[in-house]
Amino acid sequence: MVEKETRASIQCLRTDRGGEFTSHEFNSFCSSHGIKRQLTAAFTPQQNGVAERKNQTIMNMVRCMLSEKHLPKFLWGEAVNWAVHILNRSPTLAVKDKTPEEAWSDIKPAVHYLKVFGCVAHVHIPEAKRKKLDAKSFRCVMLGISDESKAYRLFDPTTKRIVISKDVIFEENECWDWERSPEQMKPDLLDWGESEEERNENTEEVREGMGSSSSLSSEEAPIEGRVRRPPGWMQDYTSGEEFSEEEIQNLVMFTVASDPTTFEEAVKSEKWRNAMNNEMEAIEKNNTWELTDLPTGAKTIGLKWIFKTKLNENGEVEKYKARLVAKGYSQQYGVDYTEVFAPVARWDTIRMVIALAAQKGWNVYQLDVKSAFLHGELNEQVFVDQPQGYVKKGDELKVYKLKRALYGLKQAPRA
Secondary structure, three states: OOHHHHHOOEEEEEEOOOHHHHHHHHHHHHHHOOOOOOOOOOOOOHHHHHHHHHHHHEEEEEHHHHHHHOOOOHHHHHHHHHHHHHHHOOOOOOOOOOOHHHHHHOOOOOOOOOOOOOOEEEOOOOHHHOOOOOEEEEEEEEEEEEEOOOOOEEEEEOOOOEEEEEEEOOOOOOOOOOOOOOOHHHOOOOOOOOHHHHHHHHHHHHOOOOOHHOOOOOOOOOOHHOOOOOHHOOOOOOOOOOOOOHHHHHHHHHHHHOOOOOHHHOOOHHHHHHHHHHHHHHHHHHOOOEEEEEEEEOOOOOOEEEEEEEEEEOOOOEEEEEEEEHHHHHHOOOEEOOOOOOOOOOOHHHHHHHHHHHHOOOOOOOOOOHHHHHOOOOOOEEOOOOOOOOOOOOOOOOOEOOOOOOOOOOOOOOO
8 A cells, every 4th residue: 555655665674573474475475576574683672663662652542542431352453443543643743743644645634523432422223224113323332434434433232243324423421331231232122022023033043052062152151040031921011000091092092903905805894894885875975976888988097995094082983984086196187187276275374364363252163074075076077987896786887977076086176
């Protein structure tokens, strides 16, 4: 790297007699590149005083950094890299009015990103990699700067992995609690019970743990002293007696079965069959359509059932609603519809009217038009398929011609 940046070749290399410098491979490399070797005498580091003194400075910094944040010794290599990074951006007597980095690159280095080595860092978790109730960040230990990216280099003690991220918040006065186990360091999670995937993973972990005992280190606890996971029937459970009535109602909101997404799923339940019957009665009552033959050249628009469980303010089931909607996305402009603009009151106007009524002491009334879209008249000829589950026997090939608007049509709000 030095040769490429300076365009000057190394002519002489002075080192101690460490095994890495006296190996046959290293000697062959130096010979092939024309590098002259100089080795210090045994146990005489003063013969390479400049390098040895700098090594002493670096190692003193490493000891201080590891001690200050109570870091394990296996992070000493990361500490060396960070110490060198800091020294290259610190003033020195060897270079007047410049740092080593500036003297080398002619660029004044930035130092605003420097953080305390080993401090606690909170790494942001992208929204795509977390669920709705998951934590938005996880804790790591700051190691330095990545050589490959404009980001920080961090260590996750829980997973024992290196993390590279630029979205980090630091607590420079905080230290990682290395006395705690990885399980204790994980954030509290909502207990939704053990899924089938987790049960399979646990089974695989048990099988892997039944290998040869020779792979266990001396620091691991013997079999007799291990804390075993209790079976499912011995785990703590909640009786519900400690919940208030209001809390129970709130829990009911989360335990209501999910709404069906297809007709085949809904037709199996009587409550949803009744909901569909009510929707069809409302359509027939409003004279929304008429059964007819499809004219030559005309196309039909498909229909779809939408199901929704409606809750009241207490979280209780108020009713089961089935809505028959048209697949308006298949409509063609100029054929099935023209204008779609619908005059709707702005929220600012509604707020102004309510504020004026409150000031004048007027009464404000609110009403809801049942199946409001079914009251709008259509100017275009629109044909739809017979709804699933309500196909007229003997007239299976016929279609409905709409007289009034139907939910899902592009012109329904305007009608």
